[in-house]
Amino acid sequence: xxxxxxxTATAAPxxxxxxxxxxxxxxxRVLFGRPATIFATILVALxxxxxxxxxxxxxxxPLQQSALDINQDPxxxxxLGTDQFGRxxxxxxxxxxxxxxxxxxxxxxxxAIFGTALGVIAGYFGGWTDRVxxxxxxxxxxxxxxxxxxxxxxxxxxxxxNVVFVITVAFIPGFARVARAATLAVxxxxxxxxxxxxxxxxxxxxxxxxxxxxxxSVLVLLTLWTASAIRLEASLSFLGLGTQPPxxxxxxxxRDGLNxxxxxxxxxxGAGVAITIAVLAFNLIGDAVRDELDPELAE
Amino acid sequence: MSELLRVEGLSxxxxxxxxxxxVVDDVSFAIPAxxxxxxxxxxxxxxxxxxxxxxxxxxxxxGRIVAGRIMFxxxxxxxxxxxxxxxxxxxxxxxxxxxxxxxxxxxxxIGDQIGEAIKLHEPLSAAERRERVIELLRLxxxxxxxxxxxxxxHQFSGGMRQRVMIAMAVACNPKLLIADEPTTALDVTIQAxxxxxxxxxxxxxxxxxxxxxxxxxxxxxxxxxVIVMYAGKVLEQGDVRSIFRRPAHPYTRGLLQSxxxxxxxxxxxxxxxxxxxMAGSVKRGCPFYARCPLRIEKCAAEMPPMFRYGADHxxxxxxxxxETGAPVAxxxxxx
Numbered sequence: 001x002x003x004x005x006x007x008t009a010t011a012a013p014x015x016x017x018x019x020x021x022x023x024x025x026x027x028x029r030v031l032f033g034r035p036a037t038i039f040a041t042i043l044v045a046l047x048x049x050x051x052x053x054x055x056x057x058x059x060x061x062p063l064q065q066s067a068l069d070i071n072q073d074p075x076x077x078x079x080l081g082t083d084q085f086g087r088x089x090x091x092x093x094x095x096x097x098x099x100x101x102x103x104x105x106x107x108x109x110x111x112a113i114f115g116t117a118l119g120v121i122a123g124y125f126g127g128w129t130d131r132v133x134x135x136x137x138x139x140x141x142x143x144x145x146x147x148x149x150x151x152x153x154x155x156x157x158x159x160x161x162n163v164v165f166v167i168t169v170a171f172i173p174g175f176a177r178v179a180r181a182a183t184l185a186v187x188x189x190x191x192x193x194x195x196x197x198x199x200x201x202x203x204x205x206x207x208x209x210x211x212x213x214x215x216x217s218v219l220v221l222l223t224l225w226t227a228s229a230i231r232l233e234a235s236l237s238f239l240g241l242g243t244q245p246p247x248x249x250x251x252x253x254x255r256d257g258l259n260x261x262x263x264x265x266x267x268x269x270g271a272g273v274a275i276t277i278a279v280l281a282f283n284l285i286g287d288a289v290r291d292e293l294d295p296e297l298a299e
Numbered sequence: 300m301s302e303l304l305r306v307e308g309l310s311x312x313x314x315x316x317x318x319x320x321x322v323v324d325d326v327s328f329a330i331p332a333x334x335x336x337x338x339x340x341x342x343x344x345x346x347x348x349x350x351x352x353x354x355x356x357x358x359x360x361x362g363r364i365v366a367g368r369i370m371f372x373x374x375x376x377x378x379x380x381x382x383x384x385x386x387x388x389x390x391x392x393x394x395x396x397x398x399x400x401x402x403x404x405x406x407x408x409i410g411d412q413i414g415e416a417i418k419l420h421e422p423l424s425a426a427e428r429r430e431r432v433i434e435l436l437r438l439x440x441x442x443x444x445x446x447x448x449x450x451x452x453h454q455f456s457g458g459m460r461q462r463v464m465i466a467m468a469v470a471c472n473p474k475l476l477i478a479d480e481p482t483t484a485l486d487v488t489i490q491a492x493x494x495x496x497x498x499x500x501x502x503x504x505x506x507x508x509x510x511x512x513x514x515x516x517x518x519x520x521x522x523x524x525v526i527v528m529y530a531g532k533v534l535e536q537g538d539v540r541s542i543f544r545r546p547a548h549p550y551t552r553g554l555l556q557s558x559x560x561x562x563x564x565x566x567x568x569x570x571x572x573x574x575x576x577m578a579g580s581v582k583r584g585c586p587f588y589a590r591c592p593l594r595i596e597k598c599a600a601e602m603p604p605m606f607r608y609g610a611d612h613x614x615x616x617x618x619x620x621x622e623t624g625a626p627v628a629x630x631x632x633x634x
Contacts, residue, residue, distance in 0.1 A: 189401060190396050190397075190398050190401045190402040191401060191402050191403050191404040191405075193356065193396065193402075194394070194396055194402045194403070194464070194467070195404070195415070196356065196388065197354055197356060197388055197389065197393065197394040197396075198388060198389035198393060198415070198416040198419065198467060198468070198470070198471075199384075199385040199386060199387070199388035199389035199390060199416070199419045199420065200385065200389075200415060200416075200419060201385045201419075204415075208404075208407070208415070209404050209407075212404075212406040212407075213404070213405065213406055215406075
């Protein structure tokens, strides 16, 4: 090594910067940063636990009908009473949370993966690829999510995977648009040009340099849309296009309850409150994630 | 010294094909193996586009290389297929960019980023690669390289990031290192450190350097040859010594006069009158005509050829060539 080298080495600053908060720390800060989010986090955790342990927690079989116990008011035997078939409402709500949680978490995740892929491809390559993909996305965006979901569900019918597919497709355009916009910004960053200049090939540029840098935008959308997915599943099930009876879901509990409103209001009250709380809790967490990852939007 | 790179008649246009704007016009120069060549010019003179052309990084569209050859070790780089480019970039020619603050991916550790460059061009095991990265970081004067390998770019200052960029660029021992204003974004003391570092890396690895700068002082200190560009054209080029002692082109003279001197107590700094013409707005004659103190009628009508002022010193000026009786340099001998 030349003497120049020794000189520059000593002239360079030697103090280490303070260690940064690691990813786990950031997650904890998002989830427990404010009283409202702590509350929401606890609620979401509760919902997830209830969904997981439904067979243990539910006092009755949710499908078990009993002609002797129809339309009962809440009592110590049936905490929320029974419906027109004598089924225990709280058991149905507990089992129904499984559908809501699975659709709420699975569908937006799938949408995020496919939508991001489409958006990144459109944004990175530009030109005709972008024009074709963007027009398709615009076209899908022109339909409200619910309408789009109803259209597809009407063609495919109900059933678990069909509902997953329907909600996933309904959300793909939104993710694609956000991912495309973020990609357009990231691909102009000097580090992308620098990576190209050392000979990194296009697929690797996209996977290692573009996708990780647009991830925050996608994550914000993902958390905010978890609540929308729960709502969408409930709406579809309410319309008879989602989870099919007799399998319980918050949406079809309300639908069944509507036909029997004067027999017992409790199915509607119970499922309505459950949907409201779940959507609210997921939205609060979504807001917290957005504030953390995108401080400029925070009030 | 053998010749490493020769650019011949390079022309680059931007904008619609019907009304193209020529930002680089008939640029020719050569870089010897292990040599250091500087391109100086104001913003918009085409110096960055010239350097990006060598790596085929000119954004297409809107830009396109319309004429010329770039010969690198007997191959015309402009004829390389798109799929052959990644193998060539980084291994034969590497580049350091202007903004060290944003030229590193914020979500990758610097070790991974330097390692990525190595992984692309050399079959090494993960452990060997790690060793190599540490060695490179040591080469660029990173204190305690083994522990900094897992650090993220935001944990470094601008000067340190530029060192990381240099480590990344020289990771695969390129034969040519293009540095596009490598010190512009850094403060003066850090500038000196980075320039020293580039010099020592060059000496150790035998890498040729093409330095793009608007700072004549930096070029004089680091380079052996200088190319002066203005409005997309080369106006003067030659060895540093003769250009700085006896600048032949009025533009180069103006640039040298504009450098403030410590031993001079004039109150107003010298400046070249007027502004740089818009790219492509000069259709005929010398692009410096409008601002030139020595201009004659001929300058507006006809772009002067390269005249020879010394063994390695040519310039394109009717007036000073007439005064000194410099002969027209034969075509191709410009570099």
